[in-house]
Amino acid sequence: MFTGLIQSLGQIEHRDREQIVIRCPDLRNKLALGDSVAVNGVCLTVAKLTASGFVADISPETLNRSNLGDSNSMPVNLELALAVGDRLGGHFVTGHIDGIGTLIESKMQGGAWEMSFHALASVGHYIVFKGSICVNGISLTVASCNDDGTYFSVAVIPHTYQNTNLSYLRSGSKVNLESDVLGKYVEKFLRLGSHTVREPNGSPAEITADFLAEHGWEYT
Structure with missing residues (x-):
């Protein structure tokens, strides 16, 4: 279980159909074998530790349902699993991606970034005005949406924009979406x-x- 509050950015060093290697020196000393780590919102298990990160097994289902299979050099958002007693600053995030969305537009508006996305109908079904949505592992609040949720926008404060991979997104970029489990x-x-x-x-x-x-x- 996660909260959607990103703790660090990592880099995919290697990926094939069975394993993914993540470089994350900032979190390396906090990791242990068997730990759960959300990578762009995808819950992965640490199968092996490296000098600067970890190796996780990955399935075809994960590659097909998320953007971890994309061939790009964009950093990935990382979050360690929620520990008992931790503050819940975002919302309950399972790390099970519902589908891939697409960035429509990103623009500065009144001191924050307004980002709009397209979502599949199967995901949009659960997107509601002022509800929670997880985008690339980030807990965000829906600022606006159409009736079926296939279009929605979020307001992103500068801290979140600068310390996650949202700042790397461009129009057409794919993002992982997880709707609120409630x-x-x-x-x-x-x-x-x-x-x-x-x-x-x-x-x-x-x-x-x-x-x-x-x-x-x-x-x-």
Whole structure:
């Protein structure tokens, strides 16, 4: 689990269909075998440590669903996994990319950078006005969006713009998108029926006042 607050920029030194090598001297001393690291928002596991970074195994699914398979020299955003007791400064980020988006435009507006993106409908379905969206591993707030979420914009403060790879993006650049996991759970509950839960034996149980009281709910 991550928060979407980038801790360092790294560089991809090598990549093939099975492994990726990340150079990140700033974080090297904080890494251990088996650690989870978000690379452009993709949760990867440290399989091997190098003198200046780490090696992670990577699957075809990850390469196909994210921009880690792109052949460019752009730095990657890095974040170590959230530790128990850490401050949650962004929002809950799983590191499981929903799809790739595309930068439409980036411009300075009133002291901040206004960046607009195109998203696939499958991702845009969960993008809502003033909701959270993770772009290349960065927790951002949706400043505006169309009804289906396939177009959205964010306001990026100078600190975030200068200390992440957002400053390297150009019109048409691909970005990894992860929508807010809370929206996915809400959708599932609504789709399956919000008035039905399951007993231990698997049979449906209607949510009533008596059911809530039986399971410890206290009315105030």
